Amino acid sequence: MxxxxxxxxxxxxxxxxxxxxxxxxxxxxxxxxxxxxxxxxxxxxxxxxxxxxxxxxxxxxxxxxxxxxxxxxxxxxxxxxxxxxxxxxxxxxxxxxxxxxxxxxxxxxxxxxxxxxxxxxxxxxxxxxxxxxxxxxxxxxxxxxxxxxxxxxxxxxxxxxxxxxxxxxxxLAEQKVIADKLDTLLAQVETTKARLERVPQILKRFRQSVLAAAVSGRLTEEWRDLNSVSITDWVALTVGDVATVATGKTPSRKEPKYWEDGDVPWLTSASTGAIYTDSAEQFVTKRAVDECSLKVFPPGTLLLAMYGEGKTRGQVTELRLSATCNQACAAVTADEQKILRSYLKLRLLENYEETRKAAAGGAQPNLNLNKVRAISISVPDKEEQTEIVRRVDQLFAHADRIEQQVNNALARVNNLTQSILAKAFRGELTEQWRKDNPELxxxxxxxxxxxxxxxxxxxxxxxxxxxxxxxx
Structure with a gap:
């Protein structure tokens, strides 16, 4: 058929x-x-x-x-x-x-x-x-x-x-016409697709430049002029100065009492791939928390991957649930008297490449808690921190909208290839040609x-x- x-x-x-x-x-x-x-x-x-x-x-x-x-x-x-x-x-x-x-x-x-x-x-x-x-x-x-x-x-x-x-x-003559038309149309589709596929990388560079402008003061330069604030008021500190940095551990897998029917979320560095984490794939028991001295971190804690394969090392996520973690993660809890959690998160996100360079080791370089504490951060007053976070959120929301539009367009382009091929093999692309060339x-x-x-x-x-x- x-x-x-x-x-x-x-x-x-x-x-x-x-x-x-x-x-x-x-x-x-x-x-x-x-x-x-x-x-x-x-x-x-x-x-x-x-x-x-x-x-x-x-x-x-x-x-x-x-x-x-x-x-x-x-x-x-x-x-x-x-x-x-x-x-x-x-x-x-x-x-x-x-x-x-x-x-x-x-x-x-x-x-x-x-x-x-x-x-x-x-x-x-x-x-x-x-x-x-x-x-x-x-x-x-x-x-x-x-x-x-x-x-x-x-x-x-x-x-x-x-x-x-x-x-x-x-x-045969119609086959050739169809093949020629498909060569032309599908080449145009591929060109459009290639252009759309470049946009996410452009948006990635845009977001990184926004983060760099945010934590360096360039993003709020005009705001400071309007509010009579000087960049010299910013204080050079480290993450360890404005936050507590801790880590977790992995309870023995040989002890079922630590894992079976557990209900305490236990996270690994794989969880740091998203901006926010609101669920877990693995759970430990309350007994594991007590006997293994696991720390349960509250929502709002920032998890930074200290080691992991590929691009994992250096990634940051914000917890939206109470959870413990393994030793591959640094749990960074902001001192809200000194710094806004949202501003600290921007700095850790912006510092991704430098964080990765700070790692030491062999085939799989690792960070440690002291290196995380030593990450530098320039801290403005709370009012400017709030303004910086607001502007970054606004610019990122704009980039997210563009990315969604691009993804929707890519889906339509991918469907377009299928649609063009179907039209070709239903004879729709050559309907007029057949009328004009009955002898062929x-x-x-x-x-x-x-x-x-x-x-x-x-x-x-x-x-x-x-x-x-x-x-x-």
């Missing part, structure tokens, strides 16, 4: 019957393999698919395969590589890429696909771009999920069933005649293959 309703002059055919060559890939041997009948190749993997529109597979790895294997698997312009193994819960298997001459010209060796891919060689009578775009639509529509097997972490495409999907077949979609130019030519080509290829096997 066809995925879409198509025009009357179109036909449909099983995918398998539109291909003249189908074969699995080959991972071969390491590039330093020395056997005589092995040849160097560039091997395209599923990982190359992720950024194909920008890189065209240029990160393919060097391997060696047998000459007899290469003879059957060397890629040609117009070939389609189909992912048959990989994927996962959020990414079904079944992505495709189209090989063109530009892809092959990047390498000084023949190019093949790995054993997690399958080579599909469409009939020369088809526009290969058209077929690949249809397979992209089939994938993005979610239909491909029906042809999957395997576990959540590694999915396999049931290729025998997949090869029986119905593919719309317009006349009838008689010898019809879809029916095209399928007969494909059938003849497949028969010729099959005959040659049988003769080669007989000689062998």
């Amino acid at each position: 066809s995925l879409l309703q198509t025009p009357d002059n179109w036909n449909s055919e099983l995918l398998e019957n539109l291909l003249v060559h189908i074969i699995g890939g080959d991972w071969g041997k390491a590039p330093d393999h020395q056997e005589k009948d092995y040849q160097a190749v560039a091997c395209i993997r599923g990982s190359e698919f992720r950024n194909w529109s920008n890189e065209s597979g240029r990160t393919a790895v060097l391997r060696k395969v047998k000459a007899s294997s290469l003879d059957k698997r060397s890629l040609l312009p117009g070939d389609i590589l189909l992912e048959i193994s990989g994927g996962g819960p959020d990414q079904p298997v079944g992505r495709t890429v189209l090989i063109d001459q530009a892809v092959l010209d990047q390498f000084h060796t023949p190019v093949i696909g790995t054993n997690f891919l399958r080579l599909l060689r469409p009939s020369a009578a088809l526009d290969q771009r058209f077929l690949n775009k249809y397979l992209e639509l089939f994938y993005s529509s979610g239909e491909v999920v029906k042809y999957q097997g395997g576990s959540n972490n590694l999915r396999n495409l049931k290729f025998k069933e997949y090869s029986q999907i119905s593919v719309p077949v317009p006349p 979609i009838s008689g010898e130019n019809s879809a029916e005649a095209l399928l007969e030519r494909i059938k003849a080509e497949r028969a010729t290829v099959a005959s040659k293959s049988r003769r080669r096997k007989a000689k062998a």
Whole structure:
């Protein structure tokens, strides 16, 4: 059954019957393999698919395969590589890429696909771009999920069933028009998407510049002039001067009495990824709090990650619940007589990169409580602190609105690709073209005649293959 309703002059055919060559890939041997009948190749993997529109597979790895294997698997312009193994819960298997001459010209060796891919060689009578775009639509529509097997972490495409999907077949001239239109329209979509995807990074730099202006006094320079306040009134202190800094610990996992049916939130450095924390994934018992001398920190405490993988170290969150924590976190409690908690939080957020640099250690550098206490902070009077926090909140709210609008626009752009592909394969992009060019979609130019030519080509290829096997 066809995925879409198509025009009357179109036909449909099983995918398998539109291909003249189908074969699995080959991972071969390491590039330093020395056997005589092995040849160097560039091997395209599923990982190359992720950024194909920008890189065209240029990160393919060097391997060696047998000459007899290469003879059957060397890629040609117009070939389609189909992912048959990989994927996962959020990414079904079944992505495709189209090989063109530009892809092959990047390498000084023949190019093949790995054993997690399958080579599909469409009939020369088809526009290969058209077929690949249809397979992209089939994938993005979610239909491909029906042809999957395997576990959540590694999915396999049931290729025998997949090869029986119905593919719309317009006349060749119309295929070319559709492919050209899609090349143009989807390139415009990708350009728009790329521009939108740059905005969050711009907003990240904007927020960081706002924080820097806030804690240096630049953000309230005019306010001080209006209120006869001098920047020299700011006092140079450290976090340890204006807050208490403590940490937590991890009760023994071997003691069920510390963990089973616990109801005291216990946080790790993973919780510092959000500006506020109002829930916990792990809990300890009141007995653990008492026997392990755990400190329960009140709402308003600032948690700073002293160590953790990736970008975690240096992150800051504000508690909106009472909780204890492990030894990877510094719990910073502001002395409200000396400093506003919200102003202290701005300084810790602004100091993220410097905090990370202050860490010492080997493969996973760590901070310690003394280094957190030593973080410098310039403190204005409470009235200016309040004004600084108000202005930062206002500017951040504006940035948040922009980011939400960008995310909404990105969602629409992502849906636009699917919409354009669906219109193309319903024949809507070429409706007027068909009216203007009846001679290009009838008689010898019809879809029916095209399928007969494909059938003849497949028969010729099959005959040659049988003769080669007989000689062998």
